[in-house]
Each structure stands twice: as structure tokens, then as C-alpha cells.
Amino acid sequence: MKAEEAFELLKSEGRERLTAVEIERLGKEECRKAILKVIFYQDLDFVSIAGGAELTDRAHFIAGIRRGHDITLVTPSTPDPDIAFAPADLVIVSNASMFQPAVFQRLQELGRHYVMFLHDYWFRCQYRLFYPMVPRCMQCHYREQWLPALLGARFIIWLSPLHRESWLKMTPELTDKPYALVPSPVSSKEFFDMGLPRKGVIAVNSMLAFKGRKNIIRWIEEHPDQQVTLVGADDNPGDLLPPNAHRVARVPQHELNDVYNRHEAFLHLPNSPMPFDRTCAEAYLAGCHVIGNELVGALSWPFFKEGREAVAEALADAPNQFWKVVEGCL
Amino acid sequence: MSTPKILYNAKDSPHLNSGYGIMTRYLTPLLAKRYGAKNVNIMAPVYQKDHILKYRGMNVLPGTGFDFGENIILEHYNATGSNILLQVGDATPLGALPDLAAKNQVLWVQWMPVDFLGTPKNIVNRIQFAYKIIPFTKQGEAMLRQAGFGNVDKAIWLGLNTKLWRPQERKDLPKVMQSLNFREDTFNLLIVGANQERKRLRQQLEGIALFRAAVKQANPRLYIHTTISAGERDIAADLDELGLADITTYPTQYSMVTGGFGEDKMVAIFNCADVCLNVCMEGFGYSMLQAQSVGVPVIYLTAGAGPEIVVNGAGVSPLNAETLRNQMASAIPDVQQIAEALEVMWRKRMDAGKPLRSEKAIQFVQDNFAWESIAGQWFDTIDRIMVDQERYCYQVPPSSDDLELRARTIVEVN
Numbered sequence: 001m002k003a004e005e006a007f008e009l010l011k012s013e014g015r016e017r018l019t020a021v022e023i024e025r026l027g028k029e030e031c032r033k034a035i036l037k038v039i040f041y042q043d044l045d046f047v048s049i050a051g052g053a054e055l056t057d058r059a060h061f062i063a064g065i066r067r068g069h070d071i072t073l074v075t076p077s078t079p080d081p082d083i084a085f086a087p088a089d090l091v092i093v094s095n096a097s098m099f100q101p102a103v104f105q106r107l108q109e110l111g112r113h114y115v116m117f118l119h120d121y122w123f124r125c126q127y128r129l130f131y132p133m134v135p136r137c138m139q140c141h142y143r144e145q146w147l148p149a150l151l152g153a154r155f156i157i158w159l160s161p162l163h164r165e166s167w168l169k170m171t172p173e174l175t176d177k178p179y180a181l182v183p184s185p186v187s188s189k190e191f192f193d194m195g196l197p198r199k200g201v202i203a204v205n206s207m208l209a210f211k212g213r214k215n216i217i218r219w220i221e222e223h224p225d226q227q228v229t230l231v232g233a234d235d236n237p238g239d240l241l242p243p244n245a246h247r248v249a250r251v252p253q254h255e256l257n258d259v260y261n262r263h264e265a266f267l268h269l270p271n272s273p274m275p276f277d278r279t280c281a282e283a284y285l286a287g288c289h290v291i292g293n294e295l296v297g298a299l300s301w302p303f304f305k306e307g308r309e310a311v312a313e314a315l316a317d318a319p320n321q322f323w324k325v326v327e328g329c330l
Numbered sequence: 331m332s333t334p335k336i337l338y339n340a341k342d343s344p345h346l347n348s349g350y351g352i353m354t355r356y357l358t359p360l361l362a363k364r365y366g367a368k369n370v371n372i373m374a375p376v377y378q379k380d381h382i383l384k385y386r387g388m389n390v391l392p393g394t395g396f397d398f399g400e401n402i403i404l405e406h407y408n409a410t411g412s413n414i415l416l417q418v419g420d421a422t423p424l425g426a427l428p429d430l431a432a433k434n435q436v437l438w439v440q441w442m443p444v445d446f447l448g449t450p451k452n453i454v455n456r457i458q459f460a461y462k463i464i465p466f467t468k469q470g471e472a473m474l475r476q477a478g479f480g481n482v483d484k485a486i487w488l489g490l491n492t493k494l495w496r497p498q499e500r501k502d503l504p505k506v507m508q509s510l511n512f513r514e515d516t517f518n519l520l521i522v523g524a525n526q527e528r529k530r531l532r533q534q535l536e537g538i539a540l541f542r543a544a545v546k547q548a549n550p551r552l553y554i555h556t557t558i559s560a561g562e563r564d565i566a567a568d569l570d571e572l573g574l575a576d577i578t579t580y581p582t583q584y585s586m587v588t589g590g591f592g593e594d595k596m597v598a599i600f601n602c603a604d605v606c607l608n609v610c611m612e613g614f615g616y617s618m619l620q621a622q623s624v625g626v627p628v629i630y631l632t633a634g635a636g637p638e639i640v641v642n643g644a645g646v647s648p649l650n651a652e653t654l655r656n657q658m659a660s661a662i663p664d665v666q667q668i669a670e671a672l673e674v675m676w677r678k679r680m681d682a683g684k685p686l687r688s689e690k691a692i693q694f695v696q697d698n699f700a701w702e703s704i705a706g707q708w709f710d711t712i713d714r715i716m717v718d719q720e721r722y723c724y725q726v727p728p729s730s731d732d733l734e735l736r737a738r739t740i741v742e743v744n
Contacts, residue, residue: 125723126722126723127723127726130726132726132727132728132729132730132733133729133730133732133733134727134728134729134730135730136720136721136727139720139721140721140723141721141722209726210726212737215737215738269737269740270737271729271733271734271737272729272733273733284743289742289743289744290742290743291740291742292740292741292742292743293736293737293738293739293740293741294736294737294739294741295733295736295737296741299741299743304743305743
């Protein structure tokens with residue numbers, strides 16, 4: 001039995017772990033691929049918090065467990081800090097901006113293999129989600145501080161072609177680093193066309209400056225015939241909006257599909273490169289026509305040009321892609 | 331490096347003859363010369379109200395109250411497009427500014443005296459949010475570093491107009507001597523200080539009274555440059571009680587408020603003194619510097635800035651400390667030692683047969699305190715802050731031109 005078969009077996013039987021007999025049959029090397037002791041660094045407990053990165057990590061975490069891996073989540077609030085350095089086959093460094101560079105130095109000293117799973121630009125920019133990509137970024141102290149941690153990684157995973165391109169532009173040292181591109185997992189069971197009557201345009205969290213607030217306002221002003229619903233946070237909630245726009249308070253994740261389904265189009269015009277932007281994928285799977293720009297990471301994936309089925313398939317398979325990459329890098 | 335746009339708030343207008351007013355008067359033109367007058371705006375809530383004045387091409391912005399003008403500091407900062415707030419003076423009265431700095435709304439650089447013992451929470455809670463703390467003295471720098479502040483930078487002393495503050499012959503100043511009730515055969519004592527409690531005027535007067543009682547032949551005269559009866563203490567009552575009223579001269583309040591004491595007049599006054607007393611906890615102590623610039627010895631407190639600033643004089647130890655209302659501890663000088671120091675100075679004066687003048691002190695001031703030299707240290711500090719601002723991206727930078735272009739390139743997916 002090969003590791004792939006073992007995974008399929010676990011999946012088909014809904015089990016999380018291989019039996020001792022199965023492990024014996026699998027053999028040491030294959031077993032190593034199939035059952036990894038993994039430590040997963042994250043700033044937040046993604047089981048209870050539903051930000052974009054946390055939703056992605058949650059899906060990968062569950063998929064990893066289902067594949068039989070022994071995964072320990074470590075956050076900065078993990079009571080015993082030594083757990084972060086416990087013996088492991090691999091450390092996955094996900095959204096972990098609160099872990100200091102010294103942590104990675106220690107991982108290297110201990111000879112631990114670690115994979116950098118990048119969700120944004122926190123190694124490169126203190127503004128983390130906003131990455132201006134100006135020449136002075138080459139002199140940024142963040143770059144100096146974190147580059148050794150990145151170079152010490154066994155592998156880097158980015159969320160989109162645009163994400164990697166943006167990183168390499170200001171961190172060319174990573175060009176030859178082994179890498180993979182894995183999109184954010186979005187389920188077509190959660191986001192789908194409900195066949196509801198649609199009207200107007202929706203934008204989600206676009207009223208934050210780094211998400212392109214001024215671009216959105218400009219677009220709204222240039223399209224007075226379009227009614228635009230602005231969902232979520234706004235950096236300047238007191239500002240008057242153009243008459244064809246209105247704000248809606250935060251929509252819970254489980255109600256988003258319904259809200260997308262009531263709109264014809266989804267608008268997203270960031271002004272710094274977005275690693276992925278799962279809302280674009282969600283809205284698209286929910287049947288919206290997507291109006292974005294060249295800075296939306298999701299839209300840099302070729303499968304977005306191949307229709308909804310291709311998008312649904314690629315995003316549903318993201319956790320498997322993620323683990324294949326992780327297992328293959330050892 | 332991008333150009334600094336400085337909002338300079340020393341509270342006092344450059345036209346005011348206070349220590350902070352004089353600092354503003356000399357430092358800001360040098361800052362303007364380097365960075366451009368339009369990039370240096372002076373905030374002067376004291377004596378500048380309801381309109382904007384000009385000083386050497388710079389705006390002098392008003393305040394709304396007799397304080398640091400914190401209620402409109404952010405408006406001034408934003409309206410002038412400033413990227414550095416150079417706040418000068420005591421940190422303890424600050425209320426709103428630490429909040430603004432904590433929210434990154436201003437880049438706050440505090441040039442401040444450390445005139446307290448220990449580091450009370452009152453201070454910590456405020457200055458921890460400053461981007462940089464520049465103490466007035468090395469002693470202050472060491473103390474704040476010891477207290478654990480990571481935002482302390484190299485101390486920068488205050489400057490002096492070293493072309494103006496030079497020794498003068500007393501014989502050329504007969505009218506000034508007369509106005510101070512000083513004579514060649516009297517032992518002429520000088521105290522300058524607006525903050526009467528912090529300056530420990532009471533203890534200094536007690537020391538003089540002890541000296542006078544102990545050395546009957548000394549024939550001291552005292553000139554106190556302060557507002558005698560409308561300040562923090564009733565100095566006239568102190569003088570009466572201590573039996574010093576007959577030897578003491580002080581300026582009228584009217585002459586003080588009508589500009590009767592410009593810098594040139596003060597230079598002459600210092601030149602007429604035999605000894606300057608400044609026996610109190612100082613963050614810097616301008617009068618000690620001014621006295622030395624003309625060679626006059628200084629009696630100072632050994633706690634605080636005194637030992638660092640004074641190269642010619644006599645130190646007096648603190649006898650005790652007092653915790654003030656704002657939780658800051660202030661040293662109280664030993665009155666007996668003040669009297670003893672006066673006696674030592676008087677004997678030297680008698681032995682010399684002429685006023686005591688220290689060439690070493692004069693040279694020390696000339697070498698270290700010219701405003702050009704102080705401004706040079708500020709240029710280094712400000713330039714470094716600007717480089718750091720870029721390197722550490724203190725403010726969210728705009729996107730690159732390339733990103734702006736790509737943001738406008740619409741991609742649609744049906």
C-alpha cells in the first residue's frame with residue numbers, strides 16, 4: 001500500500017488515523033509520508049476565528065488530520081512555549097507574524113524543516129496586508145530582519161501567481177527557492193448560484209484604504225447607474241457616499257452566499273497586490289460577475305479564465321494540493 | 331531622505347524672554363535655514379493667540395490656552411503637513427499628546443529636562459509613547475536609560491548666544507550695578523528663577539541668611555530676578571522673615587512684563603555678580619550656563635544637571651527629597667552647605683581682591699554651547715529620524731506608480 005492509497009482509504013472510511021497494521025504494511029518511508037508529526041504555527045486559533053487566512057488554515061488543518069497527520073497548532077498564547085520546538089517532521093509556518101525571527105533561528109539551529117505558507121506580506125512589510133512595493137521597500141528593516149527566516153525555509157507556498165510575483169519583485173533572493181502555488185480553499189457547497197433574482201453590485205471589505213477604498217469610490221462615481229452595496233469595514237464610516245452606494249453592516253460568513261446571490265456583480269479594486277482575496281472566489285462561485293483589477297491575486301490564476309467549474313474544482317482541491325506539496329517536500 | 335516638516339512646540343513665543351522663548355528664538359531660524367522656513371512651524375500657545383504671526387519667515391501658530399496647546403496640536407500638525415513634532419519642555423503636564431502619539435497620529439520627539447529623582451509612573455505613562463526622547467543632559471539620558479526607556483536618544487544640551495554672552499568689565503556697567511544695589515566692595519549674589527518652588531528659593535534664601543549671620547564682615551547684596559509677589563511664593567514675606575529684605579533687590583513686575591529685561595540686559599546683570607546661586611534640582615539650568623559664559627562661579631546642587639553643566643563653582647548636596655503633587659520627587663538642598671559654599675566663595679573673592687572670573691568656564695561655554703553647534707546635533711538627530719521613518723515606514727506609504735497603474739487596469743470575469 002502506497003501513501004496515496006492510504007490517504008484514499010482514510011478518506012473513504014472517514015477515519016483520521018491509520019492502524020498499526022496499516023502502518024506496518026505501508027513501510028517506514030511511505031509511513032513517513034503518510035503520517036507526519038507536524039507543528040503548525042499560527043497567530044490565531046483558526047478553529048474559533050474566521051478571518052481569510054484562518055478559514056484557509058482551518059480547511060488545510062482538517063484535511064491534514066484526515067490524511068492521518070499528527071498536527072499540533074501552536075499560537076503565541078500556547079501555554080508551553082517549548083511545544084513550538086518539540087520534535088517534529090515538519091513545521092508549517094502559516095500566518096505567524098507574532099513569532100519573532102529568533103524563533104526561526106532556533107528552528108534552524110535545531111535542524112527542523114519548516115515550510116513557509118505565506119498569506120500576505122508580513123515578513124516584508126509592517127503594514128502586512130498593504131504592500132506598497134516602492135523602491136524603498138528594498139531598504140526596509142523588515143526585509144533585513146526576516147530574510148534569513150525565509151531563506152532557511154525548505155519550501156515556500158504562495159496563494160497565487162501574483163502573490164509570488166509581488167514577493168519576488170522586492171525579494172529576488174527567493175527566486176530559486178522551491179515553491180508551490182496553492183489557492184485558498186473555497187467550497188462550492190458553501191458558495192453557489194441559488195437562482196435568486198439579482199440586482200446591483202456588491203463589494204466586501206473594500207472600503208478599507210489598503211483594499212482600495214478610493215478606487216471603489218471612483219468606480220461608484222463613474223457608474224451612477226449602478227447601485228452598489230458596500231459590506232463590511234470602512235476606514236471612514238462617517239464620510240458621505242455617492243448617492244448610488246449604501247453601507248451594510250458586517251455580514252456573517254454563513255450568510256454571505258445569500259447576499260452575493262442577490263447581486264449581479266462583485267466589485268473589488270485593491271491598490272496593493274492581494275495575495276488571493278477569497279471574497280472574489282466566493283462571489284464568483286455564487287454566480288456574480290466579477291469586476292476586479294490586476295492586483296487581485298485570485299484573478300491571476302489561469303483557472304479563473306476557464307469558468308466556474310474549473311474554479312470550483314481547483315479551489316475544492318486546494319487542501320489536497322497543499323498536503324501533497326507539504327508531504328513531497330520532505 | 332524626505333524633507334522633515336517640523337512643528338516646533340516649546341510653548342513660548344520666540345519673542346518671549348523666557349528660557350523656552352530664547353531657545354525658540356535661536357534654534358528655529360537655524361532649523362529653517364537647513365530645512366526651509368516653510369518646513370518649520372513654531373507653535374507658541376503662550377503669548378500667541380487668535381492669529382498667525384511670522385518670525386524669520388516661519389509661522390508662529392497660536393494656542394487656545396496658557397499651556398502646551400495640546401487641544402489643537404493635532405490640527406496644527408495636520409494643517410502644516412508636519413511629519414515631526416519637536417516638543418520642548420516638561421513632559422509631566424502633557425495629557426493629550428501621548429494618546430496622539432500612541433495612535434501614530436503624530437511623530438513625537440520630546441526634548442526634555444529630567445529634573446526629578448527616580449522615574450515616577452506619571453512620567454513613564456507619558457513619555458513611553460514618544461518616538462524619541464532627547465534629554466537636556468547626559469545625566470538625564472543615563473537616568474532614563476537606567477529606568478528602561480528604549481526610546482531615549484543622545485542628549486542635546488541647550489544652546490546660548492555665545493556672541494552675546496561674553497564677559498564685560500563692571501566698570502563699564504555702573505548703571506546696572508546701581509540698579510541692582512551692587513557695589514565693588516559688596517559680595518554680589520544673583521538668583522534667577524521663575525519657578526520659585528522648584529528653584530528652591532526658600533532654601534537658597536535660608537542659606538544666604540545663615541551665611542550673613544555667620545560671616546558678619548561679608549556685606550552681601552542679593553538680586554533676585556523673579557516675580558516677587560505674584561509668583562508661586564510670597565518672596566517678600568520670606569525676605570522679611572529671614573532678615574534679608576535690606577540687602578535684596580528685585581525687579582518690578584511692570585518692568586518684567588514690559589520687556590525691561592532683554593538678553594543684553596541680562597548679560598550685563600550676570601556680569602555684575604560675584605556668585606550665581608542655582609541650588610536646586612535642574613533638568614538643565616540656564617542661569618548656570620549664563621553665569622559661566624561670563625566667568626561667574628555657580629553654587630549648584632550635586633543632584634541633577636549641575637555637575638554636568640558647571641565647571642567652576644561649588645556643589646551642594648541634597649539633604650532630603652520631597653514628593654510633589656505630580657508624584658515627582660525633588661531634591662531639597664542642604665541649607666548649611668549653601669552657607670558654607672558662600673563663605674568659601676567670599677573668601678576666594680576677598681583673597682583675589684577682584685571679582686572671581688573663570689576662563690575655563692568661559693571657554694567651556696564657548697566651545698560647547700553655541701547654537702550653531704547645538705543645531706548641528708539636531709540636524710543629525712532629525713536626519714536620522716527621517717531616514718528611520720522611511721526605513722521603518724512610520725507612515726503608511728502610497729502605492730508605487732506601477733501598482734497605481736495596475737489598480738486601474740480592470741479585469742472582468744463572467
